[in-house]
Amino acid sequence: MTKERPVRLKTWAEVKSLDDCVGEGEARVIKWVLSRISPQNLCPFLQREGEVFYYCGVLVPPEKRDDDELSPLNPKFLGRVNYAELQLWCAGGRERYEKCIYYQNHQRIREVAAET
Numbered sequence: 178m179t180k181e182r183p184v185r186l187k188t189w190a191e192v193k194s195l196d197d198c199v200g201e202g203e204a205r206v207i208k209w210v211l212s213r214i215s216p217q218n219l220c221p222f223l224q225r226e227g228e229v230f231y232y233c234g235v236l237v238p239p240e241k242r243d244d245d246e247l248s249p250l251n252p253k254f255l256g257r258v259n260y261a262e263l264q265l266w267c268a269g270g271r272e273r274y275e276k277c278i279y280y281q282n283h284q285r286i287r288e289v290a291a292e293t
Contacts, residue, residue: 192247195254196227204229206260210268220267220274222283223258231263232256235279 187197199207207229222234224242234242236256244252258267266277274280 189248194227195230195247195251198254198257199229203260207231207263210260210264214268218268218270220277220280222274222280223263223267224253226253231258231267233258233267233279235283 184200192198196204220233224232224234224237226232230253232253233256237252241252248254266273266280
C-alpha cells in the first residue's frame with residue numbers, strides 16, 4: 178500500500194499569486210481538461226488569472242477585476258472555478274454552459290436591461 182504524503186496548504190502570507198491557491202493535483206487536471214477542449218467550447222465568461230487559476234467573470238464585477246490583493250475576500254478568489262465545475266459547466270460546450278445558473282442569471286439581467 179502506497180503511503181500518501183500530506184498536502185500542506187499555504188497561508189495567505191505565503192501566497193504570491195492566485196495560482197498558489199490551486200493544488201498540484203487540481204492543476205494537472207485543469208491542464209489536462211483544457212488541453213483537450215477547443216476554445217470555442219469554453220464559456221465566454223470563463224476568465225484566467227495566471228496559469229491555472231480560473232474564475233467566473235459573471236461573479237466578478239468589471240470594476241473589481243483589477244483587484245490584485247491576495248486575500249480570501251479577493252473577488253476573483255471568491256469567483257473561483259474548480260476543476261469539477263470547469264469540466265461540468267465551463268468547458269462542456271455551449272449546451273452545458275448555457276445551463277449554468279450564473280450564465281442564465283447574467284443573460285436574464287441583460288434581457289431586462291434591454292427592455293428598459
